[in-house]
Amino acid sequence: MTTTLEKSNLDEFERLLEESFSKTSSVADIVEGTIVKKDNDGYLVSVRGAKTEAFLPNKELSSLEVEEELQLGEEKEFYVLKEENDDEGMLLSLKRLAFAQAWAQLNDAKVQGDTILAKVVSVVKGGVLVDVADLKGFIPSSQLRTGTPFDGLLNTKIEVKVLEADPKKNKLILSQRLAVAEQRDQVVDNILSTLEEGMVVKGEVVRIADFGAFIDINGIDGLLPISEISWQRIKHPSDVISLGDTVEVKIIKIDNELKRISLSLKRMGEDPWQQIEGQFEEGQIITGTVNKVTGFGAFINIFPGVEALLPVSEMSSENINPFNEFKVGDSVEVLIKKFTPQEHRIALSIKDINKDA
Numbered sequence: 001m002t003t004t005l006e007k008s009n010l011d012e013f014e015r016l017l018e019e020s021f022s023k024t025s026s027v028a029d030i031v032e033g034t035i036v037k038k039d040n041d042g043y044l045v046s047v048r049g050a051k052t053e054a055f056l057p058n059k060e061l062s063s064l065e066v067e068e069e070l071q072l073g074e075e076k077e078f079y080v081l082k083e084e085n086d087d088e089g090m091l092l093s094l095k096r097l098a099f100a101q102a103w104a105q106l107n108d109a110k111v112q113g114d115t116i117l118a119k120v121v122s123v124v125k126g127g128v129l130v131d132v133a134d135l136k137g138f139i140p141s142s143q144l145r146t147g148t149p150f151d152g153l154l155n156t157k158i159e160v161k162v163l164e165a166d167p168k169k170n171k172l173i174l175s176q177r178l179a180v181a182e183q184r185d186q187v188v189d190n191i192l193s194t195l196e197e198g199m200v201v202k203g204e205v206v207r208i209a210d211f212g213a214f215i216d217i218n219g220i221d222g223l224l225p226i227s228e229i230s231w232q233r234i235k236h237p238s239d240v241i242s243l244g245d246t247v248e249v250k251i252i253k254i255d256n257e258l259k260r261i262s263l264s265l266k267r268m269g270e271d272p273w274q275q276i277e278g279q280f281e282e283g284q285i286i287t288g289t290v291n292k293v294t295g296f297g298a299f300i301n302i303f304p305g306v307e308a309l310l311p312v313s314e315m316s317s318e319n320i321n322p323f324n325e326f327k328v329g330d331s332v333e334v335l336i337k338k339f340t341p342q343e344h345r346i347a348l349s350i351k352d353i354n355k356d357a
Contacts, residue, residue, distance in 0.1 A: 062098035152244035222261035231305025272305035308346035
């Protein structure tokens with residue numbers, strides 16, 4: 001015999017059960033469902049509490065589901081794109097769910113300071129675009145390790161830190177430089193302990209500036225000054241090397257206190273100042289090429305990698321303006337007035353040639 005209390009509890013249970021099956025889901029809700037059928041346009045999904053089967057279009061699959069086809073009977077969570085009505089079932093999305101989860105993970109990465117992987121998909125003005133878990137992100141040039149975007153980055157995966165993750169503005173800003181700096185701090189002591197001055201090492205050109213280039217040596221950046229790139233005068237490091245190049249360089253200085261490495265590319269070859277010993281002498285008349293003109297004189301290339309100075313006072317017995325007399329690339333006949341290759345100094349004269357004549 002059923003008591004009044006038992007009947008009341010039974011009625012309440014039936015009411016709650018009916019509500020659970022009749023509860024409608026709204027746009028942006030997350031619902032659980034089971035894949036029940038596949039057709040050309042997408043999948044039919046049985047969603048608990050729905051009166052009719054929901055539809056998941058192919059275009060709303062995430063990249064993971066595109067790669068790994070959904071299986072009949074598979075249970076998953078779905079994002080509601082459109083509510084169920086009397087005429088049709090819910091419209092679902094896995095792509096939107098993946099986006100929501102990705103934004104949440106990126107926000108966590110920002111808060112925790114975690115490093116994540118991003119794939120470079122495009123080089124644009126001011127930086128590069130990357131893919132991170134189906135989301136598009138931007139790395140400004142100032143936050144690139146190279147300081148300059150270049151085509152060699154395309155389709156590479158790089159480690160980055162999250163600077164800004166705002167799903168409402170669809171704004172994802174990342175930094176490769178911060179990730180690299182953190183890695184450097186972790187490994188620099190171990191790497192420095194394996195290096196010695198005078199050692200020849202291979203590295204990748206990761207950044208180029210007016211004053212030189214930075215070379216990645218086993219995970220830390222060494223500085224290759226512009227003066228150590230070539231024995232010959234160059235206007236900019238990019239005249240000789242490019243981003244992404246692999247180069248062999250010599251370690252010329254290690255500062256363990258500041259944790260810095262200085263490198264040389266030109267010292268990988270023979271010193272031209274040593275090569276010219278015995279080939280020239282004071283009083284000899286030779287032909288050279290003007291490399292640079294200044295207010296105090298002109299620099300003349302007399303041998304590959306060797307510049308000699310022709311002072312203004314040695315250009316003529318008269319008062320002249322060197323900029324009016326010489327241009328870069330001019331071929332000139334000069335007399336070696338002073339020859340001290342050990343000090344990397346050679347003084348020239350044109351005035352003395354004319355005097356002797």
